[in-house]
Amino acid sequence: xxxxxxxxxxxxxxxxxxxxxxxxxxxxxxxxxxxxxxxxxxxxxxxxxxxxxxxxxxxxxxxxxxxxxxxxxxxxxxxxxxxxxxxxxxxxxxxxxxxxxxxxxxxxxxxxxxxxxxxxxxxxxxxxxxxxxxxxxxxxxxxxxxxxxxxxxxxxxxxxxxxxxxxxxxxxxxxxxxxxxxxxxxxxxxxxxxxxx
Amino acid sequence: xxxxxxxxxxxxxxxxxxxxxxxxxxxxxxxxxxxxxxxxxxxxxxxxxxxxxxxxxxxxxxxxxxxxxxxxxxxxxxxxxxxxxxxxxxxxxxxxxxxxxxxxxxxxxxxxxxxxxxxxxxxxxxxxxxxxxxxxxxxxxxxxxxxxxxxxxxxxxxxxxxxxxxxxxxxxxxxxxxxxxxxxxxxxxxxxxxxxxxxxxxxxxxxxxxxxxxxxxxxxxxxxxxxxxxxxxxxxxxxxxxxxxxxxxxxxxxxxxxxxxxx
Ligand SMILES: [Zn+2]
Numbered sequence: 243x244x245x246x247x248x249x250x251x252x253x254x255x256x257x258x259x260x261x262x263x264x265x266x267x268x269x270x271x272x273x274x275x276x277x278x279x280x281x282x283x284x285x286x287x288x289x290x291x292x293x294x295x296x297x298x299x300x301x302x303x304x305x306x307x308x309x310x311x312x313x314x315x316x317x318x319x320x321x322x323x324x325x326x327x328x329x330x331x332x333x334x335x336x337x338x339x340x341x342x343x344x345x346x347x348x349x350x351x352x353x354x355x356x357x358x359x360x361x362x363x364x365x366x367x368x369x370x371x372x373x374x375x376x377x378x379x380x381x382x383x384x385x386x387x388x389x390x391x392x393x394x395x396x397x398x399x400x401x402x403x404x405x406x407x408x409x410x411x412x413x414x415x416x417x418x419x420x421x422x423x424x425x426x427x428x429x430x431x432x433x434x435x436x437x438x439x
Numbered sequence: 440x441x442x443x444x445x446x447x448x449x450x451x452x453x454x455x456x457x458x459x460x461x462x463x464x465x466x467x468x469x470x471x472x473x474x475x476x477x478x479x480x481x482x483x484x485x486x487x488x489x490x491x492x493x494x495x496x497x498x499x500x501x502x503x504x505x506x507x508x509x510x511x512x513x514x515x516x517x518x519x520x521x522x523x524x525x526x527x528x529x530x531x532x533x534x535x536x537x538x539x540x541x542x543x544x545x546x547x548x549x550x551x552x553x554x555x556x557x558x559x560x561x562x563x564x565x566x567x568x569x570x571x572x573x574x575x576x577x578x579x580x581x582x583x584x585x586x587x588x589x590x591x592x593x594x595x596x597x598x599x600x601x602x603x604x605x606x607x608x609x610x611x612x613x614x615x616x617x618x619x620x621x622x623x624x625x626x627x628x629x630x631x632x633x634x635x636x637x638x639x640x641x642x643x644x645x646x647x648x649x650x651x652x653x654x655x656x657x658x659x660x661x662x663x664x665x666x667x668x669x670x671x672x673x674x675x676x677x678x679x680x681x682x683x684x685x686x687x688x689x690x691x692x693x694x695x696x697x698x699x700x701x702x
Contacts, residue, residue, distance in 0.1 A: 267509075268506055271502050271505050271506050271509070272502045275497065275501050275502045275505045276497040276501060276502070279497040279501055280495045280497065283495060289498070293497075293498065293501065293504070296497075296501065296505060297504070297505045297508040297509070298641070300505050300506075300508075300509050301508065301509050301512040304509045304512070304513060305516070326642055327641070327642075330640045330641060330642060330647075331640070333640070334638070334639075334640045337627075337630050379486075379490065380490050380493055380494070383487060383490035383491065383494065384490070384493075384494040387491060387494060398491060399491065399495060401460070401488070402488055402491045402492045402495055403495070408460070408462065423453060423456070423457055423462070424453055426456055426460070427452045427453040427455075427456035427457070428452070428453075430452070430456050430459075430483075430484045430487055430488075431452040431456070433487050434480070434483045434484065434487060437487075439483035439486065439487070
């Protein structure tokens, strides 16, 4: 999940932390808190919960790091903690009635809107009009993404987390590669239709 | 997607999406070169990825907030995980203190010198060994930044008031491991019983955990109820089933952490 150089650096940071150098832990937070947040966001679909989970992730890591033996890479370990905590949080939210209710079975072949509803995807930032359109699009995309069925959203979000590839995502979600490929496609197609792109 | 007359049939959304990620089949990739319609779909997917990434951008001060949260949690964690007793200068004192049977006092006294405490931005939660902290010092699970460290409530022994046959108060925080037949079913039951109260769910060594802050009386009732459901309590600390008569209740909030272990 990360290249040799960065995992070496992680190992060094962990060693330093084990030797009592607190700044090393803070470096790990600086380096990876964003990814923990993004993974949690993929599961939970909202920023507040994602931040809460990201914090929990590092509280746990801080506690467990002295015993971390480095059998797996730090990032792999951290991603799993983030995913588990986010799923717990999701289950908890759901048990309290906060679940989303979007059909997973809607057809997504795109055949119903292939003609007429698209507009050209313009280069960003050329004119104030285009800028406004893009800002608006960004807002809409965010809102629609949060409304996606969670399996699609998870896959698409994880695809856009730095340095995660299909194999990493399949590993994290415990799915086959083909399933991931299909979910990412469905998420994209669903969003494209909803935003009439 | 329409069938452009000059090309093979258009690939499906999955193929186009795979092309965007550099994983399309050679046929699909080739098709995209020639078919404006499919290329436009691929461009839309790329744009969506860009928009998703923008949406995913963490708050700019996330790392700082997390560092503060970790520091607070560490400060609230009375027994450090690190081998603080191996720190220079501590071992001798520890040996002396152990001889005197005053380990608990030592732990409290040394906490500001532990590695975790040096990270703290908030003053460490000092407390005498046998006196409960004020209610205001009990972390509120509903608050993101002062949330209790759900993974590490220590056993209650250090803070438990030592009674002498008299009723004693419950510790301000304690942890129970319950042995249950069906973990998921038991978790649902628990959520049903505790209802709308704030419960933080977590995982500890693969076991589901539930942390809640309840008035002492409610914790006792909960423990009685769970025992009546044939859950088996493995922990000797804190509220014990059907032993409410031995507890001095004051309505004080107690942080109760429950670990579900399957049989
Ligand atoms: Zn085509």
